[in-house]
Amino acid sequence: MRMFRIIGKSIKDAFKSVFRNFSLSMASISCTAVTLILVAIALLITYNVRSITQDIEDVLTIVVFVDTKATAGDVENLKNDINFLSNVDGKKTIYNTQEEIVDSLKKDESMKEILEILNDAPIQSTFVISVKDVKKLTDTAKEIEKMDFVNYVKYGENLVNKIVSMFDVVKNACIVAVVALILVTAFLISNTIKITIFSRRQEINIMRLVGTSNIVIKMPFLIEGFVLGVIGSLVPVLLTIYGYTFLFDFVGGKLFTDLIVLVKPNEIIYLTSLVIVIVGGIVGMFGSTRAVRKYLKV
Amino acid sequence: MEFIEFKNIFKVYKNGVSALADVNLTIARGEFVFIIGQSGSGKSTLTKLLYREEKPTKGTVNVGGINVGKLKNGNVYKLRRKIGVVFQDFKLLPKLNVYENIAYPLESYGMKSSEIRVKVLKALERVGLKDKIRSYPNQLSGGEQQRVCIARAIVNEPKLIICDEPTGDLDPKMSKEIMKVIENINKELGSTIIMATHDKEIVNRMKKRVICLHNGVVVSDKKKGSYTQNENV
The missing domain is CATH 3.30.70.3040 (Alpha-Beta Plaits)
Structure with a gap:
């Protein structure tokens, strides 16, 4: 019960902090949203390239x-x-x-x-x-x-090799971009939490002096990182769902030629959205863990 | 073993400043002790060793059977829950009201809100601030803020209360009121009180044990001492 009360208080404190430091939170959420949009685009390209490659492989x-x-x-x-x-x-x-x-x-x-x-x-x-x-x-x-x-x-030796290697390059580039963007997101959230911790250092010091345990001090910051990441993923999720569906309908499900068939929205938008929310949350938490560990030596 | 023991304590800060040199003291349970001395004499360092804000460079500090210097960082909070600390600058959380400030430590321990309410109201009654329960620190006078700080320190009824210059920022009238509150707590709760102070009048009036520090060394320790006896240091 005691643990639940502490977790409940941490969640409440985390949300309070997000709203109390509203401008800082907004800056972090916007940056996270921008990077997660790019992550979503890269993921959608990767899925499509994989599917197109698979289609080509099947007919080869x-x-x-x-x-x-x-x-x-x-x-x-x-x-x-x-x-x-x-x-x-x-x-x-x-x-x-x-x-x-x-x-x-x-x-x-x-x-x-x-x-x-x-x-x-x-x-x-x-x-x-x-x-x-x-x-x-x-x-x-x-x-x-x-x-x-x-x-x-x-x-089709030459053509096959060229197409397959081209798609391989695109797929690998997307994967590299996804990893790089995730790191950027973590860095941005980490910086926001660092600033939050710095602006609340006096408060944290008081917490330490009155006998608050390390985990209770740290937990709201970790939850705050998670919350910032999840809120930051909302716009990318909406763009993934509506943007991809619009694009798919706009090009009629095919790109340039009948050979390049895009993956149907229903097959990827929800999975991509879930991945984006999870990435946002986990990366937010990871970013704040990094900041907390470095700047909250308790 | 006495409640508090300082054995051959040396404290040298990283910048090379020696704050304490071979301090040996014992303090009994329920005692009221003044620690006096000039600025830089080591008063604050001595009190900080008790709640592990500082570690001794050499020697051992025992509080209620706990070797404070050997305590792991992750366990320091357990010690601090047994100690109430009153600061010169109050250290109140500005965005929390009086009730929330006093309740804060108990909330962070995961205590039930009904239990917290009883304890906070009792602490507020002891310091005579029940009518300011919903006020914020910036709406209170210095003396009232210090009373909130005292209420927070005693809310968990600790066996040891450390006061670091609690009247340093207050006028004589308010200082007198604060000292009355602290003295009552000493009597009612039986808590040991260790107070670092500059306030000659308070020390002389209260006739308690007085430990005098000079350049980090204990130069006098009188059962019913006064500031005047140590005026030369």
Whole structure:
């Protein structure tokens, strides 16, 4: 009970302090809000880049053209060898016979004529292979190319590598930005608490002299940091929810091309908002812990 | 073992100033002791050692069986809860009213509000300030502020009350009133009172034990002493 009363008093004191030092609190809340908006933007970009990369990875396949001399047994062996490779997602491996390919191509009128002229000659049976890690696509393709009864393999090597590495750079840059911005937020809140502690040093000294324990002195400051962080996250949360939904509707869910599909608002805005509130609160608390430890030597 | 013991106390501050040199004293439970001496004689340092605002450079300070110098920083608050301190500059929280200022220590100990109310009203009655319960420090006279400070010091009925120049900022009439309050507390609660003061009149009138310090050394310790006996220091 005693502990609950102390916590209750600390919460009350923390809120009192936020309002008593209103201009200082507002400065801290505004700075926190600005940095958390940037954190939210960086998070939304990261989610989208991850999703776009995933989409691209899902459509990236290696097409293996099988030698026409290969018997059914050879094809089966080749399939086993391919699926045995660690980077190959065996469940998704599809084998298309020459006849199946011709049939599907003939459904297209323009192709029908060409195929009749060529008498199906250039069409070969194929394996369509999905990989687990797109970064190792080239290596896997090269391994398959060396196998028996493989005429050649096709995959969008240069384009794939460029797109994947570009998105990797964007994703990593966003992660670095998020970490840096979180540190900036912690620093800002830490500074506010430092100023609060400095302006209340006489009060803190009196608290010490009348026998207030260290934890009771420190607790309101920690809660104050948490409160500043959470209040500072409110505007970024609203912007995430309404801003992203507006942007999504404005661009019709796609960016520049049909290939780049944005993540639907419902799938990310609430999660991002939750992350922002948690980051705001924890970073606020961390910032004030730092200030309290350094400036409240009790 | 006596209630308070100073054994071979030396205190040298970081800047090299020696505040106390080989102080040996014992103070019994319920005693009323004046500590007198010129500015810089070590009076405040001696009282600060009791509530661990300062640590001795050498020697031991025992308060109620606790070796104060050896107390860990995290446990100092436990000692301070058993001691009431009255300051020359009152040290009241300006944004809290009289009731809140007196209740503050008890609230921070996590005491029930009903219990706090009883204790605060009792303390206010002792210092005669019940009618100012909702006033803020800046609405009170110096003497009234000092009474609030005393009420805060005695609200938890401590066994030891330390007064550091409590009448230093007050006129003679107010000083007299404050001393009457402190003397009553000594009698009613049986608390030990240690008072550092410059006030000759008070010391001479009250006829209590007087310890005189000069350059950090105890130069006299009289059972029913007076300031005049020590006027040469």
